[in-house]
Amino acid sequence: MESASCTLNNLWTSYKRWIVTNPQLLSDIEATVRCLSYFSFGHLGNSNLAIELIYSMPNLIVLCNDLLMYSSKCTYLKIPQFESKIKIWLTVVEYTETLLEISANKLWGAKGKWLIILIVQLFKTVLRLLLVHVYKERVTKSPAIPPLDREKFNKVIHNAELKEGFTLKRSGTVIRSVKHSVPVEMRTWKALPSNIDENENLTKNQQSLISLKLAESLYVTKPLLHLGAIYITNQKRWPPWMLSLIIDMISLNIYTRSSQKILFSKEEKEELVRRRLSLLLYILRSPFYDKYSCTKINALLDTVSTSVPFGKLLANAVKKNLPYMQSMYFYMWSR
Template identity: 50%
Template sequence: MPSHNMNTVLIYVEKYKKWVTSNPQLAGDIESTVKWLSYFTAGRINNSTLMSELVYSMSNLLVLFNDRIINANTQVETKLPKYHSKIRIWLTVLEYSEVLLEISASKLWGETGKWLIIVILQAFKSVMRLLLVHRYKERVTQSPPIPPIKRDKISDKVETIEKDGFALKRSKKVVRKVNSGGCSQFRSWAPIPPLGIDDQQTTIDLTPNKKIILAETLYIIKPLLHLGCVSVSGQKQWKSWFLSLIIDLASLKLYSNETKAVTLRKEEFDEISRRRVALLLYILRSPFYDNYSRMKIYALLKMLSRNVPLARMVTDPIIKYLPHWQSTYFYMWSS
């Protein structure tokens, strides 16, 4: 009986994999709907913080799971070493679920349990990211390490593969059909590009640079240095705030100096740009938020609510939930 049930489950799993591979855009729409449910549940039911984080984490993990299915069925197998790939998967899973784990620990064991989990998670993340940089020679670690696939491009490429080629069962290598492309004099004999592979990856020099590695190392160990400073000086103190800001600025300065001589991949450039924009989040971190930005942000939101038509629909929920968001998402300088 258990064997029969397992076979039934495997059959449904295979059907689900085929459906996701054939309908990547529709799967993406469903994932987005599930993610929006996390915002809808916030503040509307008991234990809304835990519930909204659970829904949000599950939606992101669903995206990761579906992307892995699409990769396995329609893309050339990754050239990454086995353990390199596993580290990136575990870091992505952890990044999607770390806030949920922290909130759960807080509810089960109080503040002491929450900060113990934070230290364990940040130490694990830092060690794994340092392995990516120093062992596997990644220059810039992405956040998340495995970004979501662009489903609209996947749909177009799936149609191209089905029309002009086919994927080999074992290697997943895409082979162009002999009768594809019309007349032979106009037919392209170039291989069909694999799904999700950026052309820049094959043309840009990926040789590690010592100063770029130093910049990335500083960024990776920043959460641990911040936690160490918090343990000495206490929470919501200027020392930890300034320490993290200085490390971020030093890391970005090193990148800025070296990128004049080193060409970055698009993914690396986008990640560094994201980190520059993330500097704006320092206005939401204590003690700067408590002493300076909180009243100004509330004043701006109330002004927009009074003077801009329909703005109240957006500003009122922000005013209501900003204290919760600030205390939930902005007490850590996570890498």
Template identity: 50%
Template sequence: MASSKDVKKTLVQWCEDYKRWIAKNPNLVSDIESTVKYVSFFTAGRLNSSTLASEFVYSLPNLMVLFNDQIIRASRYSELKLPSLQSKLKIWLTVIDYTEALFEVSAKKLWGEAGRWFIISLIQLLKVVMRLILVFRYKERITQTPAVPPLNREKLNNNNDGMQASKDAFSLKRSGKVIRTVRSSASQTRTWAPPASTSTVESEELENNVTIESLKKSLLIAETIHILKPLVHLGCLSLSGPKNWNPWLLSFLIDLTSLKLFSKETSLTGEEREEICRRRIGLLLYILRSPFYDNCSRMRIYHMLEFVSRSIPLAKLIAEPIARYLPHWQNTYFYMWSS
């Protein structure tokens, strides 16, 4: 019994040491994460015969980044916390985004096509419900993908001086007004000018967590139809079949309608504009989605890759693997519900 307690105590100590090391060495952690990502990209192609292993290797570095980011956020910005349910929803949404292909491939291997489509439908239903809760309960105007974006470690380090300034001042959560602490008032170098903002990163965190009371109806409609698009596409797909153009066209029209409504809004924040830009770029993926890919773009893409491989020195090293693995990628990733 004593040995099991010792093992548990040792594991807890290792976890605490790991958290402290992550918090103190964000640059080194970023380098390790980048190395793991590059290895996963290389290995995914080599393990094409084992799709399940490829998906696991691809998901692992993303989950590692999410886990380490949460440790860094907790250690440096412990005073900036979302409501517990909202925070958990965002974390679980991000985990699902990183692992949904892994679950899909696992279901297909275990239960065949029927199991695969059941898991796809279940995952998309969960994502839709969680995103609608974020919009209607927590008044988020635009839900990000991933819901918890990777922490900008470089900006974090550039704002270390701002962290020191935060010891002499703090920001009110509602108004964002910067207040000087009593301790700082005794300083000989005291000035009567208002203190500077604690840090750019903290300001961004506060801006993201502000509940916007006046949620415009047009924004609500635009985000709601974007969130519901996966279920609409899956429903249409089940009725008309994968080779029919109706699901493809319906999803494309939903995306265009949502983006059109967002384009009329002028009060978007920087992060909201970045997400809208990402969705606009995502429209290009429609050329890789069936049935457009099967009927229109597939041969053109292969001809382009072949031309690049012949015409540009060393391009063959990149173009040929892309051409070889494109059928697998197209069949695994380029769905209407993945954007």
């Protein structure tokens, strides 16, 4: 038993060492696995559970490798998204929520499916509200921990270690390197930063900060409000669809007005752009899709299949898989 445990520990240590020394090869392998997961659509019959398992695994593998790379290479740079257990749990749930939904449907039927949906969305909402109101995060990301930019991360580590200085093992204090120090007359004599710039832009405008909290709280609670509207009416009715669209537009409008007074970080701006673009997904969500988009999209695919070289193969694949993708990935509570 001890020998088996020792072997596993050695394999785990070797794997951690390999991903640190081969980041580009690791990224290529992850990209290949992700591409293979996309081709699973239409080739596994009606096995929705297998499709979602294959689709979820690459994302979880990337997250695991990012965490291992961070813990192995980063001795003093602090990246809150990797140190926050809330964000780690949120990311895992976001990558697996569709898999959990399908599993519940297989085991317990429609009631079990909707129960799991409610539990998952309640769990996500509570954690995101904690990020907003306790940890003062102005714009929550989806996923909570985006895939790590390996090239940029390696450059930051390399520059920090070779140009900035070195770290004391026991205290974690960053010591400047004399060799790479700037001339005396140009030195600021300030302590080196101990973390990556998180662009936490401070503002004295408390009213704007309250508006941001309101906007993000609305956006975060939208899934639960949508589920409540479905319970009162029906998933195929217009009120839930309209409620979610209105919440999105109000939230984005508050952010737009606040941008004139508050400086947003690059990451926050990218997330807000993603949310604006996601408004286009409303044409793929019921009941708009059932009444309007479905016939238009099918007509467009038919046109592509007859007028574009090799378009028939692509159009038929999209046409075949679109109903499943629309029913599984374009729920109103999807972020």
